Amino acid sequence: MPTSPHEAPIQRHRLKFRSLREAYVILRLEPDAPIPDWAAQGEFISISRTADELSIVCPAANLPPNIRSPLRWMCLKLEGPFPFSVTGILLSFIQPLSDNAIPIFAVSTYDTDYVLIQEEFSEKALSILQQAGHGLKP
Numbered sequence: 001m002p003t004s005p006h007e008a009p010i011q012r013h014r015l016k017f018r019s020l021r022e023a024y025v026i027l028r029l030e031p032d033a034p035i036p037d038w039a040a041q042g043e044f045i046s047i048s049r050t051a052d053e054l055s056i057v058c059p060a061a062n063l064p065p066n067i068r069s070p071l072r073w074m075c076l077k078l079e080g081p082f083p084f085s086v087t088g089i090l091l092s093f094i095q096p097l098s099d100n101a102i103p104i105f106a107v108s109t110y111d112t113d114y115v116l117i118q119e120e121f122s123e124k125a126l127s128i129l130q131q132a133g134h135g136l137k138p
Contacts, residue, residue, distance in 0.1 A: 013092040014133040016079040017115075019126075020044055022059040024116055025069040026105055029054040038062045044075055044114060046107045057107060057116065073105065073116040074125075079137065080112030089113065096132035097125055 020043055027039075031053050039047060039056045046057040060072055082089045090113050094104055097117070102125050105116040117125045130136060 012133075013086075013089055014135070015089070015093055016135045016137050017076050017093070017129070018079065018137040020075040020077060022061060022075075023072040023119065024057060024075045025060045025063060025071070026073060026116065027056045027058075027067070027069055029056065038064055044077070046114070057105070072119045074119055074122040076115045076117065076129075078113045078115070081110075082112060090115075093129070093134060096128050100124070100128050102128065 022042065024044075031049065031051060033054050035047055035054070036056075039045065039058050039062065041062055042059040044057070045059075046055070048055045057075075060069070063069060078089070078093060090106060090108070093113070093115060094106065097104055097115075102121045103118060107114045107116070126136060
């Protein structure tokens with residue numbers, strides 16, 4: 001039910017998703033740091049630079065021995081592509097996680113979305129997503 005006459009009801013999408021095989025890391029480097037060669041390999045990577053930081057998402061196995069990242073993340077790929085005209089796709093997926101205090105890190109590409117969840121929450125998150133009507137693909 002809309003909260004004001006100008007708001008449309010939120011459409012809840014039931015999405016298919018799959019879990020990528022590898023554990024992932026999320027790193028923050030200085031904004032002027034060069035992009036490391038090891039960061040650009042894997043089934044899924046994300047490299048974003050802003051004036052404030054260089055963010056890297058890559059498989060944990062890529063990390064050289066001298067770089068530590070305490071957290072490991074499970075990476076879920078929503079089965080897109082999703083047209084830009086369809087709203088609420090990512091919200092439908094992450095709302096049940098947020099409602100259950102599951103922290104996420106989301107990355108969007110042209111065709112789809114990836115949601116990373118800390119490994120310690122992975123079993124609970126998968127259960128919550130399936131209870132919300134989302135389907136895990138093998």
